[in-house]
Amino acid sequence: MLGSPDSEPLLTQGFPEFLDVDALLAGGWRPLAFQQFILKIHSRCDLACRHCYVYEMADQSWRDQPRRMSDAVADRVTERIAEHASAHDLAEIDVILHGGEPLLAGPDLISRLVRGVRGAVNTGTRVNVNIQTNGVRLNEDFLRLFESLEIRVGVSLDGDAEGQDRHRRFADGRGSHALVSESLHRLTSGPYHHLFSGILCTVDVRNDPVRTYEALLEFDPPAIDFLLPHGNWTSPPPFREPGSAATPYADWLIKIFDLWYESPVLQTEIRLFREIMRQLMGSSSRAETIGLSPVRMVVIETDGGIEQSDILKSTYQGATATGGLHILRDPFDKALLHPAIAARQVGELALSPTCRRCAIVSTCGGGLYAHRYNAATGFSGPSVYCPDLYRLINHIGARCERDMARLRGGG
DSSP, rough: TTTSSSSSSOOOBBBBBTTHHHHHHHTTTOOOOOOOEEEBOOOOSSSTTTTOOTTSSSSSSSGOOOOOOOOOHHHHHHHHHHHHHHHHHHHHEEEEEESOGGOOOOOOOOHHHHHHHHHOOOOSSSEEEEEEEEEETTTHHHHHHHHHHHHEEEEEESSSSHHHHOOBOOOTBBBBBHHHHHHHHHSSSTTTTGGGGEEEEETTTTTTTTHHHHHTTTTTTTTEEEOOOOOOOSOOTTTTTTTTTOOHHHHHHHHHHHHTTTOOSSSSHHHHHHHHHHTTOOOOHHHHHHSSOOOOOEEEEEOOOOOGGGGGGGGSSTTOOOOOOBBTTTTTTHHTTTTHHGGGGGGGGSSOOHHSSSTTTTHHHHHGGGGGTTTTBOOOOOOOTTTHHHHHHHHHHHHHHHHHHHTTTOO
16 A cells, blocks of 8 residues: 555655656555745845855755746736645645745735735635745834735744854845844834744754753744754765764754753744654644655745745755746646655655664654755655754653653652
């Protein structure tokens, strides 16, 4: 049976390029419709972050993208999203405005897209809209616009001034912490707090984990996403030596987990920890970073190209390509049958034998897909963060199991 533990893995050298989608379909597999649409509405940024996977890593295709999504492409995007939602009878979809820095696209394009999608989809489909910004331009005018359009706002911040300004700088070397902090206070201390979806923080193990966590909590975020810096077996992330048993990232995250877990009131959700706990209790994953749930997201570039997750830009030039699919020519259903997108929906079958034999495979899910890349073998191996994930998941599992045992014993 497709997806059972006894099923043969689909991996070949260079996976997923040669994945036989027709064979999958003949075996009973069916793709799941996209639910998350990431719109790259502006392809440039007003910061020059050193750890940015779009501008600083392997894929440099941003140089060939138009700076701003055109009105014609934007209008076609809204039609395609509505077409897909209707064809698959989707009760809810997420539209994420992204970049580069999406605020550079300006209020007119943002309003055009959001009003366009909500006006085009069937009345039975709920449209959730989020924008992910570096926060530099998040002024009162934008906040009033987001209030009127019901757009939730995520902000990227790496901690205190030292942590933020280590990487998230302007091109001339100036740090961004002061400006982003000012914007966050504007978002969180006035009438707009309900728009705040959370903080995205890229981990740097040189920053003190507790000080980083406490600096983020100062803004009362409803959620924090701690992201491992993007890297792989060919281009390793900082301080992660491929094949080493050392666990610098797990050690860093565990210090925050223990502090968070022991808090008497868990008001701020840390998504990585919460997803691991959900997985350990048998629930399905809600994030592509962990677990085996099918990935149901698609990216539309500023030129209208339909692409895979932009995180894959950290691996090699052209990694996000879908064979030239374009919003002006192709429906989203066509992308569902692309081998690389199908590979993200077949669960354990897409994992290496090493991962399939692992005791925590259903929780880890092989880690983030981009982190498995090796120039020699494609995406057919474990995550370059395998030791860190193993240690972190087992630590969280042990903490939760001890507490469950106390509850079962009446303690």
